[in-house]
Amino acid sequence: MKQPLHALALALLVAAGIGLPDAYAQTRTDVAVAAPWHVSGIDPAQDGYTFQRMEVGETLVDADATGALRPGLATDWTVSDDGLTWRFDIRENVVFHDGSALDAAAAASSLNRAMTRPGILSSVPLEAIEADGNAVVVRLSEPFSAVPAVLANYTTMILAPASFDAEGNVVAFIGTGPFAVDKVETPLSLAVRRFDDYWGEAPAIEAASYLSASRAETRALMAESGDADVAVTLDPAGYAQLKRVDGIAVEAVSIPRSIVLKLNLARGPLADKAAREALSLAIDREGIAAGILRFPDAAATQLFPPVLKGWYDADLPPLAYDPERAAELLAGLGWEKGDDGILTRDGARFALTLRTFPNRPELPLIAAALQDQWRAIGVDLAVSVGNSSEIPAGHQDGSLDVALYARNYGLTPDPVVNTVDDFGTGGGDWGAMNWDAPEVAEALTAALRQSDPEARSAAIHTVASALQQELPVIPIAWYQHTVAYPVALEGLVVDPLERTYGLSAVRWAR
Amino acid sequence: MAISLGKLTLGRIVQAAIVALVVGVVGFAMMEALPGDAAYRIAAGRYGYDMVTGAAAEQVRSELGLDRPAAERLLTWVGQTFTFDLGQSAVTGERVGHAIDHQLGHTVELALVAVAVALLIAVPIGVLAGLRPGSLFDRISAALAIVVRAMPAFLIGIVLMLVLAVELGLVPAAGHGHGGNFVLPALTLGIVLASVLTRVVRNAVAATVASDAFQFALHKGLPMRAAFLRHGVRNAAVPVVAYLGVQMALLLEGVVVVESVFSWPGIGHALTHAIFERDVPMLQGTALTLGLMFVLLSFLADLACRALDPRLNT
Numbered sequence: 001m002k003q004p005l006h007a008l009a010l011a012l013l014v015a016a017g018i019g020l021p022d023a024y025a026q027t028r029t030d031v032a033v034a035a036p037w038h039v040s041g042i043d044p045a046q047d048g049y050t051f052q053r054m055e056v057g058e059t060l061v062d063a064d065a066t067g068a069l070r071p072g073l074a075t076d077w078t079v080s081d082d083g084l085t086w087r088f089d090i091r092e093n094v095v096f097h098d099g100s101a102l103d104a105a106a107a108a109s110s111l112n113r114a115m116t117r118p119g120i121l122s123s124v125p126l127e128a129i130e131a132d133g134n135a136v137v138v139r140l141s142e143p144f145s146a147v148p149a150v151l152a153n154y155t156t157m158i159l160a161p162a163s164f165d166a167e168g169n170v171v172a173f174i175g176t177g178p179f180a181v182d183k184v185e186t187p188l189s190l191a192v193r194r195f196d197d198y199w200g201e202a203p204a205i206e207a208a209s210y211l212s213a214s215r216a217e218t219r220a221l222m223a224e225s226g227d228a229d230v231a232v233t234l235d236p237a238g239y240a241q242l243k244r245v246d247g248i249a250v251e252a253v254s255i256p257r258s259i260v261l262k263l264n265l266a267r268g269p270l271a272d273k274a275a276r277e278a279l280s281l282a283i284d285r286e287g288i289a290a291g292i293l294r295f296p297d298a299a300a301t302q303l304f305p306p307v308l309k310g311w312y313d314a315d316l317p318p319l320a321y322d323p324e325r326a327a328e329l330l331a332g333l334g335w336e337k338g339d340d341g342i343l344t345r346d347g348a349r350f351a352l353t354l355r356t357f358p359n360r361p362e363l364p365l366i367a368a369a370l371q372d373q374w375r376a377i378g379v380d381l382a383v384s385v386g387n388s389s390e391i392p393a394g395h396q397d398g399s400l401d402v403a404l405y406a407r408n409y410g411l412t413p414d415p416v417v418n419t420v421d422d423f424g425t426g427g428g429d430w431g432a433m434n435w436d437a438p439e440v441a442e443a444l445t446a447a448l449r450q451s452d453p454e455a456r457s458a459a460i461h462t463v464a465s466a467l468q469q470e471l472p473v474i475p476i477a478w479y480q481h482t483v484a485y486p487v488a489l490e491g492l493v494v495d496p497l498e499r500t501y502g503l504s505a506v507r508w509a510r
Numbered sequence: 511m512a513i514s515l516g517k518l519t520l521g522r523i524v525q526a527a528i529v530a531l532v533v534g535v536v537g538f539a540m541m542e543a544l545p546g547d548a549a550y551r552i553a554a555g556r557y558g559y560d561m562v563t564g565a566a567a568e569q570v571r572s573e574l575g576l577d578r579p580a581a582e583r584l585l586t587w588v589g590q591t592f593t594f595d596l597g598q599s600a601v602t603g604e605r606v607g608h609a610i611d612h613q614l615g616h617t618v619e620l621a622l623v624a625v626a627v628a629l630l631i632a633v634p635i636g637v638l639a640g641l642r643p644g645s646l647f648d649r650i651s652a653a654l655a656i657v658v659r660a661m662p663a664f665l666i667g668i669v670l671m672l673v674l675a676v677e678l679g680l681v682p683a684a685g686h687g688h689g690g691n692f693v694l695p696a697l698t699l700g701i702v703l704a705s706v707l708t709r710v711v712r713n714a715v716a717a718t719v720a721s722d723a724f725q726f727a728l729h730k731g732l733p734m735r736a737a738f739l740r741h742g743v744r745n746a747a748v749p750v751v752a753y754l755g756v757q758m759a760l761l762l763e764g765v766v767v768v769e770s771v772f773s774w775p776g777i778g779h780a781l782t783h784a785i786f787e788r789d790v791p792m793l794q795g796t797a798l799t800l801g802l803m804f805v806l807l808s809f810l811a812d813l814a815c816r817a818l819d820p821r822l823n824t
Contacts, residue, residue: 034684037558038783041602046556118557118566169603186602186609187783188775189686211685213773217668218684225675225683359559387786388559389550389567396564408560421563429563 028508029206031489033501034219034228036359038187038212042173045117048154053501054192054210055203056097057157057175060088060107060136061148063413065495067256067309069148073102073158073176074136083143083449088136088151094199096160097180104131110158111136111151113168119155123417143449145456149414152499178203178504188212204507216361223248223484230492230501234482235361236294242484250484252295255496256308256410257479259300259366261354262391262403263472266434269350270401274329276471280319281326282377283370289477292365298477303467305478307496308415310457313464319475326377335378343378351380356404357388366476367404392429400433406479407431410497419463420444423472432472440466515816522809526802533801534591534794538584541790548788549576555601555787574600587794596798597791599784606795610777614799616686617769617776620699621761623692625754627700628707635704636711640746641738643716651708658705663764667698667771684772695772699764703757710753714746721745748819755811758804 033054040047044057051057062072074088094102108131115121115129124147127139138147150156160174173181178200179192190210194203211228213219220238223231224245234242234250243250263270263279270276285299301318304311335343335350343350354370356363367383374381381402394400407422407430409415422431425441443462450456467473483494488509493502541548549571554562556570571577590597596606639648658666671694675683681693718724719742727737765778777796784792816822 040555041604043603046602047558049558118553118561118563118569122565185612185686185775186604188773188779211773213684215771218671218771218773221668221671221676222683222685225671225679227675227683227685357559387546387551387554389554389562390546392562392564392567393547393550396567405559411560430560 027510031205031208031229031503031506033210033230034213034222035232036214039184039190040187042184043170044157045119045155048157050190050210051173052154052157052499054190054208055177055179055500055504056173056181056192058177059152059156061152063152063497063499065493067413067497069413077148084140086138086147090134090136094176095197096174096176097195098160098162098174100160102176104134104136106161107158108136109161111156113164114156116168120150120153120411120417121156123421124150145448145451146412146414146416149412150417153412179208203504205503208503229485229489231484234484239482247487248484249487251494252480252482253494253496254305254307255479255481255498256305256415257406257408258303258305258475259406259477259479261474261476262433264400264433267401268348272333273470274333278326278329280471280474281322282373283476284321284373285476288366288369292362292369293477295480298480300475300477303475304464308409311415311460311464313461316465316468323377330377337378341378342380349380350378352401353382353384354402354404355384355386355390355394355400358385359388360406363404395429395433413497416447420448435472437466437470518812522805526805529801529805530798533797534588537794537797541788541793542580551788552600555789596795599792600789601787606791610795610799613775613777613780616774617765617778620695620774620776623696624699624703624761627696628703631700631704632707632711636708637715640712640715641719655705655708658701663698663702663767664771666701667768670694670698686775695768695774698768699761702764703761711750714749718742718746744818748815751811751814751818755808758807
């Protein structure tokens with residue numbers, strides 16, 4: 001019986017040998033990226049972030065790794081005294097990947113087209129975007145300090161006029177970046193090659209590929225076997241495994257994405273500020289950060305992570321873990337433990353349903369930990385793991401109790417736009433729900449309109465401290481962005497704003 | 511008792527039409543019955559969840575006419591399908607026919623290689639076991655088949671990836687585009703398929719060997735090898751081919767998982783995402799294609815069986 005099995009094993013190995021990647025150890029000129037997200041289409045409104053991260057498309061305004069704005073396709077920008085007119089001077093001698101020249105008219109028409117799609121521009125009180133000489137002029141109906149930050153978002157990438165058909169659909173992604181699209185195979189892969197007429201410094205590598213590998217196990221194994229050079233968003237097990245592999249570097253950087261609990265304040269038990277404080281005190285953030293996320297530093301002490309400079313407030317008293325104090329607070333509100341260990345008040349049980357989703361694999365695990373930790377203080381939490389969109393849907397129809405998600409405050413380098421959407425008047429799909437806080441809405445409006453740094457930072461301080469005291473959402477952890485890459489790939493900088501994979505700056509060591 | 515080829519063909523065409531209708535209506539009804547608001551799901555698929563808001567969902571709803579009555583939307587789809595127009599994906603906006611054209615090609619390539627792998631594994635093992643039913647080899651191969659069949663396909667895939675790609679560095683772990691990318695997904699699917707196929711081959715061979723006709727061949731003095739090649743193979747092949755035709759269902763089940771594990775851009779991957787994202791045109795298109803493929807494959811299996819066994823034609 002041994003013979004046929006041996007022969008079979010040999011045959012399989014020979015068959016497997018056909019596709020051997022040879023010459024692997026030699027100097028290379030390409031980089032392969034593996035990430036969880038699909039390339040569903042080529043419209044910047046859709047999966048534009050992938051085209052931004054692969055450095056195919058560029059925005060008028062760019063941001064460095066600290067979040068500071070810097071010139072992109074616009075070399076400079078100014079705002080009128082009334083704050084209603086922004087002028088962006090368009091960089092000269094820039095050509096699109098099809099050879100056509102970038103001018104103000106092309107940039108304005110690309111932005112006007114972006115306005116018709118869902119995206120960050122819908123948060124701006126826009127009147128018009130027009131070309132004026134060599135500048136793009138943005139006219140507003142009311143002042144909005146974050147216009148440059150908005151124009152750094154991927155949905156505002158500038159595409160060549162030939163990218164669109166008559167109806168404004170994107171038929172080809174013709175950008176201005178250091179890499180041009182070679183081939184798009186929806187929904188899984190994207191190949192790019194170096195664009196030799198790039199206006200900035202030419203990349204050292206000649207080509208790069210992006211593969212959507214939805215399973216974290218697959219990405220980790222691809223990194224370990226060398227099939228992927230840059231593997232992003234690893235699960236804790238994959239991160240720990242790759243850390244032990246020689247020749248592979250792993251990095252975890254704190255990014256402006258926070259894992260938070262959204263609370264519907266119209267639910268009886270959640271209306272009391274003291275009850276929300278009790279729920280927050282019952283959460284062992286350090287345990288969750290160390291046990292589930294495997295990064296003890298990820299435990300949130302407030303909503304905005306330190307990477308959001310100007311918004312993170314070091315003076316705020318940190319969120320604490322004190323289940324005994326939590327129990328006292330709830331007892332003070334008249335809640336008493338029933339026979340089943342669950343709190344009741346006036347015949348109503350302290351029972352809530354939490355909605356979350358599995359696309360970020362740690363969320364269901366955190367939900368289970370919360371269920372356990374809240375049960376200890378007598379709160380009955382049912383967990384429903386479904387689709388992310390059930391959270392905004394539940395916000396709109398009022399059926400939501402509690403939701404757990406990771407919110408990206410870095411969609412623009414200045415988080416004021418998201419913050420206004422989330423905590424402004426009426427709350428937001430991914431923010432407060434039935435929270436009445438006129439002073440916060442007022443401060444946010446000030447932060448949005450003021451360009452004066454001091455007045456702005458006072459307004460932001462008001463917002464951050466109100467969020468910390470009132471807890472319309474309960475912060476749990478700050479997201480860590482994880483990346484694995486070969487040590488031989490030099491010059492890779494992990495961008496905390498997730499705007500780029502940094503491929504134009506890398507080179508393979510000899 | 512036997513049916514003529516013409517009747518068989520006609521029967522399969524009628525069957526294909528029924529399958530198309532049933533798949534269309536049932537698929538549509540199941541998507542309607544799923545909880546949650548489709549406009550939000552589609553918006554999440556299109557714009558990523560950071561960008562899903564009530565406003566984006568409402569835009570999707572009015573653009574796709576999701577507030578029209580379900581019956582009206584179903585009838586629109588049926589009408590379009592009759593003109594061989596599968597519509598546009600709700601999420602990507604791509605023509606469904608165009609998308610399926612690519613995906614089906616990738617899946618069929620993968621399935622064919624997987625079947626070849628399965629035959630390479632199952633035929634030698636099954637024949638050896640079937641020639642000596644009850645032997646130690648027979649029992650060990652049975653146990654192995656059960657163990658493998660009981661393992662989820664993604665586990666087999668990950669183990670193969672660990673051993674062949676990570677430890678031995680022989681093949682790429684995942685992806686698409688190079689010949690080497692075929693190895694792991696095809697091997698995974700082939701092994702899953704081979705687990706049951708081995709037993710089918712073994713039983714067919716054992717039944718053939720035990721038959722009077724085969725025993726007569728031995729009695730008339732043919733050596734085992736000659737008797738099996740002359741009188742055994744063809745007889746034993748009929749149930750194996752028939753089974754392979756039916757096995758396509760298992761293959762497709764495996765494809766759904768294996769394509770995701772290995773990032774293979776096939777129709778199984780497209781089908782699962784169409785369900786997650788409530789992309790009804792895409793789901794209808796992929797389910798319809800798979801249903802019709804199934805009918806076609808069983809028809810081909812019938813034809814092959816008839817070629818192997820002329821008695822079926824009389």
